[in-house]
Amino acid sequence: MIIAERKPIEEILSIIGDVDSVLIAGCATCVADCMAGGEREVGILASALRIAAAQRGKQLEVLEVTVERQCEREFIEKAREKVDRVTLVLSTACGVGVQAMAERFPNKPICPGVNTKFLGLREAEGVWSERCAACGDCTLHLTGGICPVARCSKSLLNGPCGGSKGGKCEVSEDVDCGWHLIVERLTALGQLDRLEVNIPPKNWAASRDGGPRKVVKKEYRDEERE
């Protein structure tokens, strides 16, 4: 799931500036699960904005809408009527949702209300952590199902650096050493010998480094289907 975190209220206030009407557009999928931008958070943010406006003696109309998935065009369409009524839209969806809205409503300022963080997992109630960096060439089978690209602070592919201590990364005592986890897991699986193979430099072209990526499935495309 995509993990996001609501921007601080001061930043949101500065983003919306002195407009007189705003639509807070939430998304009921990932950002709802990580409690950053679902219907509930949209409601809370709307109240916060109304209170902030009242405190400053300003007129601000705040509308609310939450669509099923803001990253899908047909769902966004359901927000059109409200979008038309405001000066600015503050989307609490992930960056994809914000951009989908911007594409759909070219004449309307669409602003982000959350910081999109990473692809992650809910570890425990109220705790999410990064699991995948979308490198485009998954090699989890080599590392016991734990990703060194996303979970080692240096994205090392051939084992831990010399900075791991007590299972924690040299970056911070709050960060698990990804390689420590890999070694533990492979030990438990009796597969530690898998780490003896030298892994060559990764082809990052499949990652963001190759430029913006696109997936095309020809079999689903009418114009390209033979």
Added chain:
Amino acid sequence: MKSGSNLEKVLAAGHFAVTAELGPPMGCNMEPVRKKIELLRGTADAYNVTDCQTAVVRMSSIATSILLVREGLEPVMQMTCRDRNRIAIQSDILGAAGHGIHNCLCIAGDHQSFGAAGKLKGHPGAKNVYDVDSIQLVGILKQLRDDSRQQGGDALDGPVPLFIGAAWTPLGDPIQIRTTRLAKKIRAGADFIQTQAVYDIEQFAEAMRKARDKGLHERAAILAGIIVPKSAAMLTYMNKSVPGVIVPQHLIDRMQAAADRRAEGIRIATELIEQVRRIEGVRGVHIQAIEWEAAVRDVVGGAGLLPRPVV
């Protein structure tokens, strides 16, 4: 000879090798480097020039190494994977070799958040690279040298004479992987290995035994790391906070009780050299007297390793 470097020749001739560290200045002033050069001259076979250690900006390892070459000292240029992608690394290595730098130590490098952990601010907000890891970097250097080929496969106009080094933290967590890591570095092409600082001789000897069991000591020259201690506080700090460094309590007590701590630090370093020297497979020492270069001559001399051989 792979590189013809002095370090390679000293090792090939069967001498017990000595390398020492030289940290570049935080500025563009060459004078502090020249001072360090004079303090260190003649004390080692080659001198490691660090590459923005702890992710704090300093004069580049390459530029500082060139000064060493000009002054007649042989550098071991350190190269981290943190700041450069494979294109920049190879380009820098070619330039370095062209300037007469023929030893290169391949390391991942401290993460950029590291600098902020100490007294300095560093650049914790920097974008890091880590395009390749240290083991892959060793392999890239080997390919430049042995195949005259870049990592991507393009040919070079000739081989690049390099003596390739890698680091080893034998007592680092997770410890069960440390021999494997060493083996991978050597398989990738490391000619010499410099270890993390050794204080616990017994545990280091055990790690060396595991390395010998795999015959690794015969395939690469292992140089044991010696950090010259300055105070009991420094030893306590290293024991607690530096990954892979285990300092036995008796050394801390000894330092604490000493009337002249600096003299005691030099004595401890000298004794450590004598002890690691007796461990089968240790072919030299790598001495780090962090910002205390004046100590190196006493340490190396005290261990009976002066003058350095001429090969």
